[in-house]
Structure formats: structure tokens, C-alpha cells
Amino acid sequence: MSTVMHVLPYLVAAYVFLTGCYGLATSRNLVHAVGCLAVCQCATYVLLLAVGYRDGATAPVFSDIAPGSRPVVDPVVQALTLTDIVVGATVTALLLALVLQIAKRHGTVDPDELRELRG
Amino acid sequence: MNRLRLWLLAVGGAGLAALLVAACLDLPGFGGRHHPYGDRAVQASLARHTANTISSVNFDQRAYDTLGEMSILFAAVLGCVVLLRQARDEHRAPPEPAEVARPVRRYALLVLPVALVTGLYVVAHGQLSPGGGFQGGVVAATALHLLYLGADYGALERVRPLGVYETSDAVAVCAYLVLGLASVLAGTAFLANTLLPYGTFNTLSSGGAVPLLNAAVGMEVASAVVVLLAHFLDQAVEIEEEHGS
Amino acid sequence: MNGWILAATVALGGGGAAALWGVTTGPPARRVIAQNLTTSAFCPALLLLAQGYGRPAYVDLALLLALLGPVGTLVFARLLSDDLSAQDASAWGLTWTAAVLGAAAVVALCVAVGPGRAMVKLLVIGVLLIGGNVIASRALAGGFRGVRGG
């Protein structure tokens, strides 16, 4: 159990990332592709937080516990993940705006049809 | 062509999967005790009387990175505004008000202030309990859009003078920069948290400049999300293409 | 470790698996109902986790979910109203069962924390959760008619 437990979160992160990549590559709709990219981003959150986890520890937030009374998890990766989520959300918004612009200019959101239009 | 692409994807994916699994097996085990950066970050945060260590990392120890994050958000919103502007061959057609069931309308109008206050609470307690400028800003901005969901788009447009939100977005980014420059003028590094007294641990005014930077980020995020959603809503609801063009 | 975390595990595992199944299969109406069920399963689970870890600060997560979960459902109810109006998207039995389970969790937690500020916060979350879910169900069952234009 314990050896599996030591790598399981990382493997789940890798699996989620690869699944998102598969969806991204085989997508027939650009809006769906943006959703798949969001799934890829989820993998990075899981990986970062898994690196910072400590068994039996709690969050390094001392509003309701005394400092030093319990072991705490790594706050640095949590701050990184927070930035990651913000950037992920803005990337999603910007890409969706681009998709809308493509739909307007070319009349389709299918990447294959778009390639044919290009000639 | 399509078969070739799938084969290429399969080969690349298998290679990437093998590399990722090899990397995972070599990573320090999940739940280990060795977190040198984390321990030092907690000590630094406690030395500056900030109860929420994550806020301390974001707005004190790595405040410069947060400035980068803010500028990404600002630039992304700017990009969306440019991409989603009303083109020359489009016109605006005010939508007909939707028929919303009365309980839903009442719920939206009742929860709207509650959600706004919750957003402000999350921003204000960012340096104490879980939360902070980003989370609270998104909640407050989402709360405003209950007006669209529960009433109709016209009601939202009346309480949302877009220019004000665009200005406050820019003002918030400037405030963050000015706070950083203030510490340079005081003779320390950019965004160094040495200017203000650290205050009493676990009170609203503790942590030196952390609450101020937190509030600036909260304001920026809230107005950025409002501007962003406004342009998407305009596109989805109001702007129509001219026929026969 | 303790019963609270066990209860949260059951809520997250059972409720999560059921909601995932509902969200991925079936007609659109059922998927949206399952999306609404997500909030009513996860919000009590987050409350139980806060109690199980002994961290009152974690309660904020449940508060935010109780506020924003129904908003998410309203988004779908409004923007999918064309698809939903063709089918019957009401599931009152399920809604009230979820409401009773959520209320039971909140009452159990209130007994555990005792009177005080924490209890007031728990009660607020409970009211928001149950009210939000009932209203979201109402919105799904034909709360938006004729949203063609807007």
C-alpha cells in the first residue's frame, strides 16, 4: 500500500495530463479543445500540490491553530498553484475569445475545416 | 493523413508517458517530511506576523511574481477586449427580457448582496484565514452576474458602467506598482515589506504591506473579471452580424 | 482517524461517483440535475472535513461552494433552457433527499461545535445550501421560459 501511495498522486497527474493532450490532439471543435487544455492545466495543480504534501500535516494557516502546534504542509507550492490557477483561467478566457473571433471570420470551429480553408 | 496523425500521436504519447512515469518514480515520495523551502517560508511568515503563510509567500516573499501574474491578467483582459470588440459589420440588438420564475428572481436578488459581502470578507481576511484578493475578487465579480442569471441583461447593464470597472482595473495595478515603488523610495528593495509596522499577530492590520497588496489584487481581479464577462456577454447576447454581408 | 472524515469519504466517494455517472450519461436534463447534485454532495463533505481536520478555517470553502454551486447550475439552466424546455428536468424527490441529508450533516456539526459564532456560520451555510439547491432545481424545472433573445 505505502509504495503505491508514494507515487499514486504523481501518476494520476501524469495520466490526467496525457488524457488532456489526447483530447487536444483529436478534438474536432475548438471550444472542446479549450476544455481539454483546462484538463491539462488540472494535472499541473495536482502535481504541484502532491509535491508539497506531508503526511499527517495541516495547512500553514495560523488563524485557528497556534504556530508550531502541528506539522504543516509546504506553502511555497501552494502559492505557485494559486498563480497557476489564475493564469489558467485567463488563458482559457483569452483562447475562448480567439475561438469566437475564428468562428466569426471563418464560419467554422472545426480545426480540419479551418485547414482546408487555408488551402 | 488522419491515420498518420493518430500514429504520430500514439508514438509521442507513449514516449511522453514512459518519461513521465520514470520521472514520477524518482520524485521524492508523496507525503515525505523533507520540505526545506516550506519550513523557511513558514518561519519568515511568522517573523512578519502574517497568519496565512500562503498570503505571505504571495504578497511578501514572492510579491514580484504576483506583479507578473497581475500583468498577465491585465494583458489577457486587454486582449479579450480587443478581440471581442464590436466590428464594423455588426450591430447591437437589445435582447428581449427573459421570463424568469419568481422564486429564482428573488433568490438571485437575495443572494447577490450576500455573495458580494462574502467576496469582500474573503479579500479582507486574506492574510489571516484561507482566501485572499484573487478568490474574493472572483466571487464578488461572479455575484454581480447573478443579475443576468436571475433577472435579465438590461438589469446587469444598468449597475455595470463598464468604464468605471476598466478604470479601477488600471488603478489597482498602478496601486500595486506604487506600493512597490514606495519601498524603493524608502531605501529598500522593490516590493520589500519593510515600510509598515507588522502589527499584532492574527489581526486584520497585521503583516505590514500584505493587506494593502491583497486589496489591490482583489480590486484588480474583481474589475478584470467583470470587464471580461461583459465582453463575452455582449457577444453572446447583444451583438449580431448584419445579414447579407 | 475519526468518524467525521469517514463520513466525508463516504459523501465524496458515493456522491461524487453518482454525480459523475449522472453528468456523463443520459439526456441533457438528467446531466444538469446531476451537476446540481454535485453541490449538495460536496458541500456537506467539505463541512465534515473541516470538523474532521479540526480546522474551523476550512469552513469558508463550504460557504463559497454553497454560494457559487447554485450559481453554476443557474448558468446551465439559463443558457441550456432551449434544450431543457423540451424535456422534464424536475427531480424533486432527489432534491429533497439531498436537502435532508445536508440538513442532517449541518445539525450534527452544530451539535458538535456547540453554540457560538461557528454555529451561526454553519447555520448560514446550511440555509444557503438548501435554499440554493431547491431554487436551482426550480430553475431547471422550467424556471426560464423564452430566453431566446437574452
Add this chain to the structure above:
Amino acid sequence: MADALIVVVLLLVAASATAAVAQRDPARQALVLSFLGTLLAALFTVLQAPDVGLSQLAVGSALTPLLIMLCVRKIRRRGRSKEDAR
């Protein structure tokens, strides 16, 4: 006990990520993504990161689905008005 909880939530995350990719219709995918966002918030709580959980909740439960659904509606409306014009 804590490990069992983490395993349960991680497996659910893997399953719902697969489901999100497998749904080819954007509107249906948005439903799964909103579920995934809430589930990730629960995972982050279990991994003792309430701050991150809060922001995932704020973004994933309402904001991202709203953006995707608005996008879908705009594209659908375009298609409809094109057909009307024809």
C-alpha cells in the same frame, strides 16, 4: 484513513478528467468541467491547501462554465442567423 480519502478523490479526478475529454459536445463538456472544478476543490482540501481550493472553487464552479456556455451560445446563434439569412 486519510490515505484512503486521498486515493478515493484522486481516482475520481482521473475518472472525471477522462469523462471531460470524452464528451465531444462543448455544452456537455462544460457540465463535466464544472463537476471536475468542484471535485478538484475537494481534492485540494484533502491535500491541506484550502487557499488553492477556494480559488479553484471560485474559478471552476461558475466562471469557466459561464465563459464556455456563452461561447457556445454565440456560435450557435451565429449558425442560426446564418440559416435564417439563407
